Amino acid sequence: MHGVIQKKIFAELPPRSEYSMTSTGETLLPLIEQMEKWGDNFRPQMKEILNIK
Structure with a gap:
C-alpha cells in the first residue's frame, strides 16, 4: 500500500488479516494530528x- x-495475512480458518x-x-x-486540530x-x-444543532 x-x-x-502493511498488511499481514494469516493462513488460518477463518481467514484473517491485520493492518499496521x-x-x-x-x-x-x-500531519494527521494537525488536520484533527484544524x-x-x-x-x-x-x-x-x-x-x-
Whole structure:
C-alpha cells in the first residue's frame, strides 16, 4: 500500500488479516494530528454552515 500501510495475512480458518502503519506511514502522524486540530477548530463553523444543532 505504497509503503504506508502493511498488511499481514494469516493462513488460518477463518481467514484473517491485520493492518499496521509502517515506519514511513508513522511519519504522517504529525500531519494527521494537525488536520484533527484544524477539524476541531472548524467544527463550530461547519455546524453553523450546515445548520446542525
